[in-house]
Amino acid sequence: MLILLLVVGAWLIYLDAQVRYKFEGKRWALPAQVYARALEIYDGRALNARSLEHELGLLHYRAVARLTGPGQYRRQGAQFEIWRRRHTLPDGEQEDLRVSFRLQNDVVVGLSSPDAAASFVTLEPFKIGGIYPASQEEREVLRYEEVPELLIAALLATEDQHYFEHWGVSPVAIARAMWANLRAGRVVQGGSTLTQQLVKNFYLSRERSLWRKLNEAAMALMLEAHYDKQAILETYINDIFLGQAGNTAIHGFGMASRFYFGKTLEECHLDELALLVAIIKGPSYYNPRRYPERAKARRNLVLRLMYEQGYIAEGAYQAWAASPLEVMARPQFQHDRYPAFMDLVKRQLRAEYDDEVLRSEGLRIYTTLDPQVQETLERAAGLTLAGLQDDTLQIGAVMVGVGTGEVQAVLGDRDPRYQGFNRALDAARPVGSLIKPAIYLRALMEPDRYHLLSPLQDQPFRLEFSNGDTWTPSNFDGESEGAVSLMSGLSRSLNIPSARLGLELGVPAVQAILRTLGVSGEMNPYPSLLLGAQSLTPFEVSKFYQTIASNGFNMPLRAIREVTTAEGESVSRYSIEIAQVIPPEAIYLLQYAMQQTMRTGTGKSAYRKLPAELNVAGKTGTTNDFRDSWFAGFSGDYLGVVWMGRDDNAPTRLTGASGALQVWSEVFRRLPQYPLSMVKPGAVEFVWYDAERQVLTDPECRGAEPVPMWGRAHHMPHEACRNGFTSFRSWLKSWF
């Protein structure tokens, strides 16, 4: 007997330790939550109504005629009113707030709020995914004070009427359940208290045995002895299993309200709270999406019990019981919505964080993804690929904020939801003429030797190597013109002048400038590098072009802004880091020539879609036999890099202009943005150039075009107007 008592005592001590260890430690493995950038709204911000409504839709804001609470918006033409939800950002708690503003020509104007002085408002960021443990569980942990009273009432009325009176086990409830089960001849009623249910889910297995029942009862008593009722109920509310989204289990009422209704628990009406409580009995059996009638009947039972126990009035019961089930057709959980971008985020995170930490500590990852840019890129790619009618064509693309280095969108496959090979990050393909700006930039960095009007020979040549191999570059059209200006060589993407220029500078010098611009890894040491026989991924090209777009300032591309703990305490912040690597004068000349590419050169077809006043700069790229179609270009706000081709490297029949540029211009046509506008460095002066005669001339001459110069225009002849004047006044002026 003594031995038995000792064994039982030891067992109880063991159970007690178990109860306390788990309850006081980390209760759940919380996956890291990954968020898109929070939409910042302020006067002067470029924003269009379509994109705004799309984002509000992602965040499950409801369009209403009159705002009555958070999570709603009203639109009247260009006028918007939004009742923002309360949320937490790394900057701190953001209270719920009503704001109104107008979108005038795609710019925010007149932002105001009846609640507070607001010159700036941030919406909650859209959750784009998580980093999950093997047993995928979604959970939004709530504090007891955050739980609506009506939910607790519904829970108690249905699951445990005497919760605040018993000690963890209710003999009355057990006796009642036994009697009911005996009468029915099968199990029709349970006698478990909420505490016992929690113990069963939290500590024990699903095994049905007397031994487990005994443990359950003992542990429930211990739990109640150690902790107060509110703490136990809070844990129950966050732990209970309430549904399944694919391979992800939905736990807790906080997450369930988002899963079924797309809103916070605080925003749920009584019928919705009752439905959540109804589901507890069997999330699969009472799945309101699959068995709406069954779920509704159970919901109404919950409402009736609430009425019978005095939690709600009869009128409320009748009204809510008559209401239809309003469950979202599709679950909100779309972890795989932006897989290519998530891939980038995970790579950056895993370089700094332990996998276990990412899967269990509930970190919040605030990224740079702009859902508006991402969806625009996806739409543009989809439209272009559909137009090309070739199912084997693939795509990789990256969008970056100019001057911020923030990666705003990534597309890794023609199917934006595809989770496999990420072409934006991993498909290294020859870049073709995308490399040429580096050669011309290297030349322009030597103002005593080169300027935009420097003549380049456009005559075929053959290079013989010591092993007998030869290299004979030719222009795309097979023609050659004898001589062209440096600016023309770049804007028209001529191979012979570019190769000659590269050889003049030397392949090592071109390699060096590519490294300066941000290209890393192994580099082709042969002259073929000069025509783009260098494989890079779209992401690597983005680094290279970001330096050009940001006026010669190198900045690491970032996909993450900040990481905080689950409580909102900052763990890491990723501020901008820059280094000036190219003289501003050389970049100015290069950007000018790259604008000419878009206005008159190989990229001019972009202006079939772009408005004429949107200044952009860019470069097309096509590789041998049309295997790769590239385009990289930027406006004042965005840099976009697009690659199109086939995975098996077969020819595509696409040039850079007919493939990648079409996607790029479709994206840039749709995004509200500022044009590229360059600040002229003090050492740069404009001269007037007559391209036909290849001489400097006067501003009044017809056909004269301004060309920026850094340093002196070497030995360029100057001639008066021959082809007439731009106006009578110009002619008149020439007399003096």
Added chain:
Amino acid sequence: MVLRVMLLGWVLAVLLSGCASQPEQGVVPGLADEPAAERRKADTQPKPSAPPVEIPAQPEVNAAPDGAQPPAVTSVLDRASAALTLQQWKQASRYLDQAQRMAPRHPRVYLLYGDYYRALQKWAQARAMYQRCLSLSQPDSEWAHQARFRLADLP
């Protein structure tokens, strides 16, 4: 010669006032005196009727004084400046990051970033930020003067 002078006199008499009001032709791109505040964001809808212009117009960016920026940007920058004065580095950095996202081409953002890094004695970062400020400022603007002055003052 007499004929030329007579012809010129006649032309001048006719066009004296009218010509003066005509816009100048062939303005050098990049020298247009257009304040940033008046620049309109490019309409994203294509205008088929608008032919592509031969010469890219290059309005000066951020040439306007700080007041021409959206008030929200100015407000965030003022807060950053105040935080720097109070040596609240963490807060200052947060405001600067926010301002940089809102107005990545505004020279004042980088001037204050430079001040922030200078205060933390991160000289290379401070230098890079002042250089960025210079690259975005008109050569004779207040921002350019301030950036040059601070660059000269760096160890």
